[in-house]
Amino acid sequence: MFITTGIGVLSLSILTIENKCDQTVWPVLYSWTSPHVTTTGFALKKGEARNIRAPFLWYGLISGRTLCSTDTSTGNFSCATGDCSSGKIECADDDYNWSTATYAFFRLDDGGVDSYTVSVEYGYNLPIMVVPSMKSQTCITAGCVVDLNKTCPQDLMNFSGEKLIACSSSCQESGTPESCCLNEFKSKENCKPTTYTKNFENACPLAYIYAYDDNNSTVICSNSTDYVITFCPTSIIPNISNNRTSMAPLAGEKNNSQRKLNTILGVSTALVAIVMIVATAVIVRTKSASRRSGRNDENIEAAVMLKRYSYESVKKMTNSFAHVLGKGGFGTVYKGKLPDASGRDIALKILDGSKGNGEDFINELASMSRASHVNIVSLFGFCNEGSNRAIIYEFMPNGSLDKFISKTMSKKMDWKILYNIAVGVARGLEYLHNSCVSKIVHFDIKPQNILMDEDLCPKISDFGLAKLCKNKESVISLLDARGTIGYIAPEVFSKNFGGASHKSDVYSYGMVVLEMIGAKDMKRVGNSKSDNVSMYFPDWIYEDLERRETMKIFGDNIMEEEEKIVKKMVLVGLWCIQTNPSDRPPMRKVVEMLEGSLEALQVPPKPLSNLPFVTAWESVQDSQETSSFSIPR
Incomplete structure (x- = not known):
């Protein structure tokens, strides 16, 4: 600042x-x-x-x-x-x-x-x-x-x-x-x-x-x-x-x-430079040796600085994979316990051998092991034994945000809790983009990748799609774009909208916030005065904003303080999904907007709705899997 x-x-x-x-x-x-x-x-x-x-x-x-x-x-x-x-x-x-x-x-x-x-x-x-x-x-x-x-x-x-x-x-x-x-x-x-x-x-x-x-x-x-x-x-x-x-x-x-x-x-400074040169040389040698020897286990362990477990230990931790927590694009997640005196509950992801490669695995380990933030899922260890690869995370007893949203939609919404979740996710993304050792862009922010601990503190998970940025780079060049339809930014579909960058995560975050408040639930559109119920959902939000009737879609029982929270989340979400990446605020600004006064927020320009990613979003029912798209040349 x-x-x-x-x-x-x-x-x-x-x-x-x-x-x-x-x-x-x-x-x-x-x-x-x-x-x-x-x-x-x-x-x-x-x-x-x-x-x-x-x-x-x-x-x-x-x-x-x-x-x-x-x-x-x-x-x-x-x-x-x-x-x-x-x-x-x-x-x-x-x-x-x-x-x-x-x-x-x-x-x-x-x-x-x-x-x-x-x-x-x-x-x-x-x-x-x-x-x-x-x-x-x-x-x-x-x-x-x-x-x-x-x-x-x-x-x-x-x-x-x-x-x-x-x-x-x-x-x-x-x-x-x-x-x-x-x-x-x-x-x-x-x-x-x-x-x-x-x-x-x-x-x-x-x-x-x-x-x-x-x-x-x-x-x-x-x-x-x-x-x-x-x-x-x-x-x-x-x-x-x-x-x-x-x-x-x-x-x-x-x-x-x-x-x-x-x-x-x-x-x-000279001696410090020597330390950095030596450290860099060690990393380079580690990566080279990893490639030459089929990603040697000792080199990987040294690079990521995490406890390594054998595949036999992984089986014991999960009671032979008895309790499935969920399945994703890169593997299956099981519940287990650490084999130490604490007996702490853990979530253990077994990576599918046919999806991803060794480099993806090492990148995920390296990036997550260096990330330490209250709104980031902690990584406890890994297994890399032949074709068997696993990642061990802290266990989140309240599951993923999408399940929490579906539960709250069926009863009276606790807007304060949803607001705190939105702020926590924003802080976690701001940390990934700016403060962790390796600058990280997630590229697959969605409710399924936001987990809730026992106190409903949100934690961002699944860095399998993360791309590490060099400190001086602001835009990332991708050979293929990854993300989930409904949350993916337009520039990830087409470079005509700009380069994929940390602003792509900002777009996905905005879509998550709008889904949290129910704006993305197309069944609720009928509650608004908009005539065309099949229109792209930000369009009717803007129409209701112009009529000063945004809160109509949330019912008549919403309190004044809750109304302010919801309107702030709506405005922040709309700023985040701007079509042009340069028009979206960075995550640090997003945190300031959420924590600041409602009066300081202006209504953002209306994003374009005649875009290919809008059509794709409207044709897919909230995809649970990660999809890959080729960027047009």
Whole structure:
């Protein structure tokens, strides 16, 4: 986001904080600069996310609290880990009490650049990963995800009952000048690493451990970058401890022992470039070796960084494929359980050998394993054993959006839930297009590929048709167009309408939103005053908009607040299905439109209706399968 001032254009970063833990997390935000962020603390349930707009020239921290509760007798709010000692959900905005927690420090737009550091100097309570939206040689994903039972020294373990919940740092635990690098120990020569710092140094080579650590902890980015901060990420952070660079720690400015973290912005770009070149060479060699040896299993596993299961394990997980969840164009999905102590429910997709090829499989794995967002289905593992290929996902107990829509259509619509679903899907697509490691265009957004968890949080699934974009490319060249009739964009049918791109997903999203509100249900057309009930459905929506009678099709019992929600969804859906891709808003703008005021939305131009894809849509009954079309030359 940008704001214009008398001195030029200033960038504002969006910090998306998401919780993928199995418990509620209470994020903490603290600012050393003014203005502060809009909140200093709030609750984030499992699967939830929240966007925070960081002020210009913001410098502050983000951490998480766990096992929080309010004392019924005193009203005091406190947390077992990461507590900020305010006695409230919001933390004090004038001082900060350091606690045993994992921290992410940000210094945004400092001299034209951003920088951030994930720090375990004060201890560790939650896995954290920071993903910048715009990658470069120095702007990379960093974080710290460890097994406390293996990493935390026994004398520094924090328990709640019998459960290990955090690890104190040596300084936090003892407070001695030696462990905190104070007084005569305040030098690199005298401040020596402890068991704690050594253990975390090995486990999290990109995290800041202690004052005189030599690791590469500060990540440098451009000042137009947004960030996703994930608690308990499902993706694995690459361990590059053998290719370490000399990036210095980002500073914190206050703590309860009056210490300061030194900010050193001298970055060895050459060494970072070497790391990137080496990593690129490894990927190239991996792909080449994969092709030469029939996609060698070890190479694939190294490339996608996911747990690999044997086909025998897949059979055991699914009880010999006893419970079918559904069938799609690329395979059958079964319900199962992970073969570990958690016994977590999973959805396991067996890929048909006759559909797709090894490259499709690897692309899906690579793209999904690097995607981490609350509105994206998480990937747990894979099987690649001869002709047997499977992908293991998190299980979504409420099924797909199309089933949810059909249920709600038969009874009173809960417009607030449908609105929240629309916003969640928009956020997930915005993440795929702009913020994940590999820029992803889905090309088959439809209700069947949007799944619902136990809290009706929507998650985008099925990346079998995804095409990975290079960072600097905005339009994708496809040899054959893929998608589902009824949701596919006109430019995918014919290049006369432009090139297939992320805007193709925007079109599909608009069709999904219009279907969610019932506008795509042709049986409802008769409720409108339009004479021609066989007309392309946006046409009669526009006619009713002109008559200010849009809500007539939803009955007479709709409340005023619900009417505003529905009208906003209608307008956003119509903007998304504009014929010309350049007229459609990007997904970031779509999110802003949905979350903004209805009064700020204008009625978009009417899309053309005499198009070949309209005829195709009208002749097909909501196709369940993925179809392929050749793009006219």
